[in-house]
Amino acid sequence: MPSRLIIAQRWLHRLWAQYIHDESLAPAAQNAIIKTLSQPRLSKYLEAAEGDAARALDLYVGNSHVSMAFFGDLHYTEVVLRNRFNEQLTAAYGDQWFTAVPLLKIIGKRNRDILSKAQHHAGGYAVPPGKVVAELTFGFWVNLTDPNLEHTLWIPVLHKAFLPNKPPKRAELNRDLEKLRQLRNRVAHHEPIFMMDLLLLHRLLCEVTKRLCPDTAHWMMANSSTRAEIERLMRKLD
Numbered sequence: 136m137p138s139r140l141i142i143a144q145r146w147l148h149r150l151w152a153q154y155i156h157d158e159s160l161a162p163a164a165q166n167a168i169i170k171t172l173s174q175p176r177l178s179k180y181l182e183a184a185e186g187d188a189a190r191a192l193d194l195y196v197g198n199s200h201v202s203m204a205f206f207g208d209l210h211y212t213e214v215v216l217r218n219r220f221n222e223q224l225t226a227a228y229g230d231q232w233f234t235a236v237p238l239l240k241i242i243g244k245r246n247r248d249i250l251s252k253a254q255h256h257a258g259g260y261a262v263p264p265g266k267v268v269a270e271l272t273f274g275f276w277v278n279l280t281d282p283n284l285e286h287t288l289w290i291p292v293l294h295k296a297f298l299p300n301k302p303p304k305r306a307e308l309n310r311d312l313e314k315l316r317q318l319r320n321r322v323a324h325h326e327p328i329f330m331m332d333l334l335l336l337h338r339l340l341c342e343v344t345k346r347l348c349p350d351t352a353h354w355m356m357a358n359s360s361t362r363a364e365i366e367r368l369m370r371k372l373d
Contacts, residue, residue: 162188165189165192166188168192169181169192172195177191177192177195179327179329179330180192180194180195180198180327183329183330183372190371193371194329194368194371194372197329197364197367197368197371198328198329198368199325200364200367200368201328201329201333201361201364201365201368202321202322202325202328203364204359204360204361204363204364204365205322205328205333205336205337205340205361206319206322206323207359207360207361208337208340208341208355208359208361209315209318209319209322209340211344211351211352211355212315212340212343212344212347212355213273213276213319215344215347215348215351216273216276216296216312216343216347217268217271217273217276219296219297219347219348220276220279220293220296221268222296223292223293223295224238224292224293225264226292226295227291227292230264232264233250233253233254233264233267233268234260238288241284241287242278242279242284242288243283246275246278246279249271249272249274249275249278250267250271250275252270253267253268253270253271253275254267254270256270257269257270273315273316273319274316276312277309277312277313277316279293280305280308280309280312281309282305282306282309285305289305290305296347297346297347300346300349302346303346308343311342311343312343314336314339315336315339315340315343318331318336329368329372333365333368333369334362334365337361337362337365341355341356
C-alpha cells in the first residue's frame with residue numbers, strides 16, 4: 136500500500152497539474168511561480184519549452200511525476216541490493232562486518248569513512264547491526280562493485296548475492312548501478328531528469344532488481360507507474 140506521504144504527493148501533483156492547465160492562470164501568476172521556484176531552477180524547462188512559461192511549468196510537473204515514480208521503484212532496488220550484499224558480507228565477516236579489520240583493510244578510506252559515519256548516525260558502536268546497515272548510502276553499495284575490489288571482494292564474496300541466478304559481470308553491474316546512483320541523486324535533489332534516457336534507466340533498474348530477486352522485481356513492476364509517467368512526459372516534449 137502507498138504511504139500517506141506518497142498519496143498526499145500524488146494528490147498535490149494532480150491538483151498542480153490541473154492548476155497550470157487552467158486557462159485562467161494569468162501571465163502574472165506564471166511569472167510569480169517562476170520567480171518563487173527561481174529562474175535558474177526552471178532554466179532547463181524554459182529552454183526546452185522555447186520560452187513558453189505555461190509549457191515550461193507543465194514540463195516541470197511532468198518531471199516531478201516521473202521523479203516520484205522513479206523514487207518509488209528505486210527504493211525496491213536499493214533495499215534489495217543492500218540486503219543481498221549484507222547477507223554475503225555477514226556470511227564472510229560476521230554480523231559486525233562493518234568493523235571487521237580484514238574487510239576494512241581492502242575497501243579503502245572513502246568506504247571506511249562512510250561506515251564510520253553510518254555507525255555514528257545509528258547511535259554508536261553498540262547498536263544492532265541492522266541499524267548501521269540501514270544508515271549506509273546507496274553509493275556505498277555501488278562502491279563495493281568498483282574495479283579495485285574485483286578480486287578481493289566481488290569474486291570471493293559479493294557475486295554470491297545473485298545466486299542461484301547467474302551473477303552479472305562486475306564491470307557491467309558497476310556501470311548500471313552508477314547510472315542508477317546518478318538518477319537517484321538527481322531525483323532526491325529535485326533536479327530535472329527529463330533530458331535523460333529515462334526508458335533505458337527504467338530498464339536498467341528493472342534488470343538489476345530482477346537479477347537480485349525476480350519475484351521482487353515482478354512485484355515492483357506490477358505496482359509501478361514509472362513507464363506510464365515516462366511516456367506521458369515524452370508526449371509533453373513532442
